[in-house]
Amino acid sequence: MYHIIADYHTHTRYSHGKGSILDNVEAAREKGLKQIAISDHGFGHMGFGMALSDISKMRKEISSLNQRFSDIEILMGIEANLTGMDGTIDIPDSERNAFDMILMGFHKAVKPAGIRDGWQLFLRNGLDKLIPFQREELTQRNTEALGKAMERYPIRILTHPGAKIPIDSAKLAKAAVRNGTALEINASHGYMTVEYVRTALKEGAFFAISSDAHVPEKVGVFDRAIAIAEAAGVPPQRIINSEEYIQQYSR
C-alpha cells in the first residue's frame, strides 16, 4: 500500500473546476495530505483555460493560505497544453516563472501555435479516431512533440499520457526520464493500462499519482490510480508524491 501525501493535479473555478482554492485545500487537509498543487487548465484552452489576468490573484490567495495553514504546503501549478509540433506549450515566456510546478498534457479544443500545428496536432488526431490512417507515423510525431516540450520547459508531470492521442509508450518514457518529468497515473481518466505502466517502469520512469479533481470532494481520491500502480508493481520510491519519495528527495 502506498502513502500518497500530495495531490499535484487539482482544478478550481479558475478553469472548469467547481470549488475555490480554499475548498480544495480544506479537502486535502481533511485527507491528511501534506502538499497540494492548484493546477488549472492553461491559457490556450478555448472555453475553460485560466485567464492570464488571474495569475496574480491566484498567487495572492495561495500565499495567504500558506500563511494560514501550517499543516499543508500549497503550490501554484498549471496544467499547460501542448500547442505546437516543436514542443510549444501555452505558457508565454513572460509567465514562465509564475508557477511553482508546471504540469502539461494534451487536450483538444486548444488554440494551436500555428496553422500546421492545428492540422497535425488537433485535426489529424481527431480524424484518426474516425479513419485510422498512417497511425504509426502519427504516433511517432505525437511522441516527438511531447518529448520536445519536456526538453524546452521544466515540466514536472506529464498528465494522462496517451489519453486522447496515440503515443509510443517506451519512447515517451525515455524522454520523460531524460528530462526529469514524471508520468501521471491519473485516477479520473481510464486510459492508463497496467501494461503501459510496466513498460514505462522498465525504462526507468518516475510516476505521479493524481486525482485530477474537478470538485473538492475528489481531491486526494486516488483509488483507481493506486490499483494500477500496485498491479504494475511500481515501487513507492518511483512515485514522486509518495511519502517515501518526498522524504528521500526533499531538502
Ligand SMILES: [Zn+2]
Ligand atoms: Zn487534463
Ligand SMILES: [Zn+2]
Ligand atoms: Zn486536469
